[in-house]
Amino acid sequence: MAYGAPTPAKFQHPDVTADGKPRARAPFVRLKTLWANTGTLCNIECAHCYIESSPRNDRLAYLSAQELRPYLDEAKRLGAHEIGFTGGEPFMNPDMPAMLCDALAAGFRALVLTNAMRPMMRPRVQAALAALRVEYGERLVLRVSLDHYAADRHDAERGPGAFEEAMRGLSWLAERGFAIAAAGRTLWGESEEETRAGYRRLFAERQIPIDADDPSALVLFPEMDERAEVPEISEACWDILGRRPDSVMCASSRMIVKRRGAPAPSVLACTLIPYSPAFELGRTLAESLISVPLNHPHCARFCVLGGAGCSG
Template structure:
């Protein structure tokens, strides 16, 4: 990468005021139109340490501790009592399968008629729950989706991000899921700078075909290629005028239909944050209940611009 292509540092005057931009223009915000996806951060502990992890997950980071099955059940009960149009529960981490309550949480979610999505690296922690997963697959079928993180179809590039040997271990888990008929999605990274998206998808397609993995690499949901997140790079602030300029509706953003439950180390109770991307920023912590968290979210962070508004990314299906 040449110096000319390095991102400019973020203007320190930007993203300071939730109401107005650095230029004094009204900042865009997103109302909650209806809670359809509730994300659950099962804890930031992970079995590996990636080079670029937005949530800094690792075998030692327990800034977000394990959420328990009873704590999740209370939120599901609240959503039902409030008449929220909830359809999907997403589980993220860290590595969700390190949380021993995950199978019980999945059974609770699926037993209520909801869909469940688990983001996993498909390594040993997942395989430790193989029997429980097979029972859930037998009982609930395709309402359970496993989205496996495979950063690149090239093992060298994947391992450069996730550690030596991680590509092979993830493929072992992915192939096991495919052979046992699980509904599978894959998540990759678009920021390697190696070829265009079409070439990336072609590489994944060849890999999936060779291994018998039933994922359509041309489908942007079945294979999600996420943009990189760099909170220190200079990006435009999103004003109320941007909706018309970009021909984009605020309803299309994650925070219009989703929230995430986290439990901070030392906290007596879980809390609700605006989205999966900003678990540590206090301005995006919305309260301890779903009712409190139903207020609008000001797009006062670089990730709001690069990942959601301009990048067009979304974490759920």
């Protein structure tokens, strides 16, 4: 490169990194989890929300049960075993109970990512959830977002009083025998041991039956600040990092979204990159079963370097 020439921008070309190396790709292996984004509207606005959910953001519109049903049929044919629901806050969507019922009745495990606050605690939703738990038991799993075990840190992300409101929802689920999990964050720079110890104390004090030492029961997500510097992932990185291309989410999952104003839902490669056209793979699951270039900072920060995934 000539002296004084600008450094090429990262995460631009789908096949080549900024320094000219072949970009890593995630091959499609098989569909394990189909995610349904129920819409980006949320009852709260978090300080660090990767999808920018809020009471005003409806860039992803409410998905309807009628729109989801063909994808459930297609996912069944492809051998998927889990349907994940994310948002926004899924229980803001009026069709959420119907979508859960359809997924469970079709034989899938259903995983709902929720803040367990007021939308989930509405009497209509409570009654629907209770009925589904009785009929389908542990195939219905609710993962509650609990950013930190300390109320002040959780509330710094989600607003005053959010911690206690979430704990009331979590306690309601626990007391009624739901299969539950929790999702924390690594925003505060603690060691994993310190973080899990803090949650362990909290769950013991509140009588919440979640094993804080089980990574699938208490998921700790790495942060995804797009302003922070992160390396691109080239093909050579798999061996350097000791990772496999089929270990990242887009090798085994897809997400359905309904864009505001769109005539129909579309299929995305990933739950984490909902707005980029480059990660839109078609209208059907069959069209989406292709390899995906890891051409976004979240690919590097969350999936490859962070070793994280959204599924249960």
